[in-house]
Amino acid sequence: MDSFELLERVAASDVPLALATVSRVSGHAYRKAGAAMLLASDGSKFGSISPGCLEEDLQERVAALLEEGKPQIVTYDMRPEEDAVWGDAIGCGGVVTVLLEPVTGTLQALLNEARLRVSAGERLRLERSRSGEYIRYRLMPGGEEPRAADDGEAGLADIRLEPRPRLLLFGAGEDAVPICEAALRIGFLVTVADWRAGRATSERFPHANLIVGTADEIVRGAGLGSDDYVLLCGHQLRKDREMLEAVLPLHPVYIGVMGSRKRIDALFEGLQATPAVHAPVGLAIGADGPNEIAVSIAAELIACRASGAAG
Structure with a gap:
């Protein structure tokens, strides 16, 4: 609790x-x-x-x-x-x-x-x-x-x-469901955002806040700030890039990015990664499949939150 x-x-x-x-x-x-x-x-x-x-x-x-x-x-x-x-x-x-x-x-x-x-x-x-x-x-x-x-x-x-830490989960694909559930269990207040209204629904994410729109609309709607956590898992390079460009200037405490190293290099081309960026996202525990990946991400969120509290 x-x-x-x-x-x-x-x-x-x-x-x-x-x-x-x-x-x-x-x-x-x-x-x-x-x-x-x-x-x-x-x-x-x-x-x-x-x-x-x-x-x-x-x-x-x-x-x-x-x-x-x-x-x-x-x-x-x-x-x-x-x-x-x-x-x-x-x-x-x-x-x-x-x-x-x-x-x-x-x-x-x-x-x-x-x-x-x-x-x-x-x-x-x-x-x-x-x-x-x-x-x-x-x-x-x-x-x-x-x-x-x-x-x-x-x-x-x-x-x-203190308030629950806030996590913006961008991309409401199938792999976002276990990530959202894991983040909720460890005490995060989760907002699921997507550019597709049919993905970010209360049926799929019953305990999360939901936002549908462009990257700028999502950032404004979520009221993102420097105490927040962001996870990019849109799986569309252009959409993830737009969101990355929108959140990097806000200096959130954590930015996690899903994908291979090759994809991440392409995503960050011309951009400066900060110490808050965790890419690829999740602790290296040999996770395989959506549920195990969600566990590795939850573990990384816990570690980041604990280091921030200690700091």
Whole structure:
């Protein structure tokens, strides 16, 4: 669950919620500090902070947590030499500290405020500080990596709250369908664009935004900017070239181009490729066929997104 979905879940929930945040990790763990999930009073769970080994224990704490209205800090020591049950059964071998807190009062109000601001394009950070038995919260600008808990603020880590990254997928051929589905699953907001109205349809891409038009019309309609991702898979040299000429001056964070090296050389003739260009697109994992190629592209998008967050 990405941070935007977390905010949407908080706003839409009609049952009390608890927020579980990974605050500190020592050794190996499934998620890093700042990863968060929601646990509902009716037993529902949204997101994950482990492969499933911690969620059941956290869920059992929710009822008492909501009744008391106070946050809890829970430490899971999964090193084999310290805890045979956790260590042998799970094999993670690390120590994970989790902050479990009721989504009420100030926290709930700030998360609802964050939803509106993030929807408008802001990047925020939810900061926590100790206030007796309770926690003070504030929203701060910035989308950098969350601050992990330190010794002075045991169990208090930041959460990064930011819009979903946007991917413009140009070319609505058959190979675009698994790419769109993969990008949606990893948290991208996808717009599928094509010059053919019969290809970019809601039946084929039910969860994507759709644009039909020329390259300039697509760029204007999508409102492309420097934070966006673009993938060219029109499979028509002239159409891909028109789109490439339209998006290069905008300096998007990522431009992926499908095709052979020979075709890519022809496509870029007279143009200057930037470090944002990934051509041929996708990580070199020996992918074959539309589904495997979609996996290689999704992996590259994840790597690009992670490097941008770290930067």
